[in-house]
Amino acid sequence: MIARLIPVIILTLLLPNLYLHYEDLRRNDIPRWRKILHWIPELFLLAGAVAISCTETLSPANLIYIGIYIVLYMLVALPKIVYVLMSLLLGIPGLLWHSFRPIVRPVALVARWSMFCAVAYGSLWGPDRLVVREADFDSPDLPVSFDGYRIVQFSDVHLASFLQRPEQIDLLVDTINALSPDIIVFTGDLVNTDADELLPFMKSLSRLKAPDGVYSILGNHDYQNYARYLSPEEQAKHLEQLQERQRQMGWHLLMNGHAVLKRGTDSIAVIGVENDGKPPFPERGNLQQALGMLPGYGCHSQNRKPLFKILLSHDPTHWRRKVLPETDIQLTLSGHTHGMQFMLFGWSPSQYIYPEWRGMYSENGRSLYVSLGVGGALIPFRFGAWPEINIVTLHHE
Numbered sequence: 001m002i003a004r005l006i007p008v009i010i011l012t013l014l015l016p017n018l019y020l021h022y023e024d025l026r027r028n029d030i031p032r033w034r035k036i037l038h039w040i041p042e043l044f045l046l047a048g049a050v051a052i053s054c055t056e057t058l059s060p061a062n063l064i065y066i067g068i069y070i071v072l073y074m075l076v077a078l079p080k081i082v083y084v085l086m087s088l089l090l091g092i093p094g095l096l097w098h099s100f101r102p103i104v105r106p107v108a109l110v111a112r113w114s115m116f117c118a119v120a121y122g123s124l125w126g127p128d129r130l131v132v133r134e135a136d137f138d139s140p141d142l143p144v145s146f147d148g149y150r151i152v153q154f155s156d157v158h159l160a161s162f163l164q165r166p167e168q169i170d171l172l173v174d175t176i177n178a179l180s181p182d183i184i185v186f187t188g189d190l191v192n193t194d195a196d197e198l199l200p201f202m203k204s205l206s207r208l209k210a211p212d213g214v215y216s217i218l219g220n221h222d223y224q225n226y227a228r229y230l231s232p233e234e235q236a237k238h239l240e241q242l243q244e245r246q247r248q249m250g251w252h253l254l255m256n257g258h259a260v261l262k263r264g265t266d267s268i269a270v271i272g273v274e275n276d277g278k279p280p281f282p283e284r285g286n287l288q289q290a291l292g293m294l295p296g297y298g299c300h301s302q303n304r305k306p307l308f309k310i311l312l313s314h315d316p317t318h319w320r321r322k323v324l325p326e327t328d329i330q331l332t333l334s335g336h337t338h339g340m341q342f343m344l345f346g347w348s349p350s351q352y353i354y355p356e357w358r359g360m361y362s363e364n365g366r367s368l369y370v371s372l373g374v375g376g377a378l379i380p381f382r383f384g385a386w387p388e389i390n391i392v393t394l395h396h397e
Helices: 002-025 032-055 060-096 098-124 167-178 195-205 232-248 287-291 317-326
Strands: 131-139 150-154 183-186 214-216 251-253 257-263 266-272 308-312 331-334 359-363 366-370 388-396
Touching: 002 032, 002 060, 032 060, 060 098, 131 359, 131 366, 150 167, 167 195, 167 388, 195 232, 214 266, 232 251, 257 287, 266 287, 287 317, 317 331, 317 366, 331 388
Parallel strands: 131 388, 150 183, 183 214, 214 251, 266 308, 308 331, 331 366
Antiparallel strands: 150 388, 257 266, 359 366
16 A cells, blocks of 8 residues: 555655755755755655555554554645645735735745644544534434434444554443443444454453444454455454454344334334445445345335334445435444544545535435544544544434
């Protein structure tokens, strides 16, 4: 992965530095040591990129070093890129109005150091800034006895990102249990690359409790296709181990299946599909198999309401591609996007990739709720798109 990015790394490290060198250091009265010092961070990062590309495997141990490298790259390169872009953009009106020129450099410097502070905060404190977000979903199909039903959703833990700070998983579990949920659901990506990431955390995650249980599904990372250091046979074995370990923790893993929850004579269904994403992500979800012989499925007669159904599907693109056109499922819960782990004033680059990337989306009385997740797939960084636990409260309309 890093090998494929080396041309981008070279350009984004060298071009902004050349601009800054031309702007500040080309004068003859600047000491040579200062000019050399100016290039040292970029040279170290270029050497690091080459070293990682030569030895790279996405094992849990190597992910730590790759993550550290990416953070260092962001600290060095992004502030300089922002400075150069601001200088060039503000320089255009400066060509027309000379009085505008004096503010170009100060504004660009503020933008540069703001980016540095954001990256530093998002790396040092952002991954641990766990928040709880609440939402409501109203439906006439929800039985009255389930009015006020509290679903606690968490997603995208990526346990390798917690190997150096395992206390955060205990905090996650304690926070979820303190919310007094009726049911806990996990919407995929428990690990990054390897089922063994789960081993140090099984005892903690086994403490998750709710009256109607803990239900889970697989995300794209859980298939361990990114573990190129494993043979296909080993990947399949690790996938079986991941499934079995979830069951050992007392979780109900739904592999294109469903469960029926009851309150007296009333019932609702929890449905879980395997990951169903657009390429290159796995497309293994089977809605018809998951719905199976579900009581009341497809019943729309005037004498009987359709069964209220909650779908757990990791990839939010599944909602528009298949859930809306092929089923009558009222509420879908997803994760996957992470908000690209960066959000500022409600904006995230994630929105250019995923039409539905955060929070609640509704269409004709049916909704999708997307969690930003808890962990990080590769980069130990979050800013704005803080790690989150989600509460969705159901209401009879």
